[in-house]
Amino acid sequence: MSQVFRALSDPTRRRVLQLLRQGPMSAGDLSDQFDVSKPTMSAHFAVLKEADLVHAEKAGKSVIYHLKLSVLEEALLGFAQSFGIGVGAPDQQREKAGWTGN
């Protein structure tokens, strides 16, 4: 939980996730979209992996990153629900306190 939010707290990493919405992409192609060094991007990928928001697949010389949308969804909506924030059917899901996801 903490790691998901930490991962999302950086604009570069959020943009990486957005790029991956359109489909898997290699580390290099992703890096080309940003103005920072490859090692720096590699570190960002590591944070995203740590949070389980992406999956890395080795393909020859390259590494292809895939967005794990379901993990993002569960984290975001699960947390939102713990605050009674409206998701899905707006009935029978209020008052579900006592949740921090530590």
Add this chain to the structure above:
Amino acid sequence: MSQVFRALSDPTRRRVLQLLRQGPMSAGDLSDQFDVSKPTMSAHFAVLKEADLVHAEKAGKSVIYHLKLSVLEEALLGFAQSFGIGVGAPDQQREKAGWTGN
């Protein structure tokens, strides 16, 4: 946006927000729920204020913190929506790419 996620990346701060769901509470009463020093808690409150997730109201000697649920809601659901993650009516709200909230 970054600041909201950064604020949420700490379990203590998430728990503060949960406590505030039940209603406004003073800095001291909040601090009593945790095992860290008051100054440390004060720093956590500052992060939450910075992210605009809480509002501080001065009341005599005390400072009363209020949860700004609408800010949390907009951040969480807005970001989720930018990923096409289901919120509310599951129609007419897919494919809204191009969003990072930098």
Add this chain to the structure above:
DNA sequence: GACTCATTTCGATATTTAGCTAATTATCTC
């Protein structure tokens, strides 16, 4: 095997963060 390309790891530095104690500020009470 030597070469090249893609990516990550290493080592260094700078910044940020979480935590503490001690000191300060602000407000209320006597």
Add this chain to the structure above:
DNA sequence: GAGATAATTAGCTAAATATCGAAATGAGTC
């Protein structure tokens, strides 16, 4: 005004993070 109470600021340390260039690793190609 002197005390007491609530909260924040100041000053510090230790640990984590972000960034870089250089070096190392892994996987194909000639």
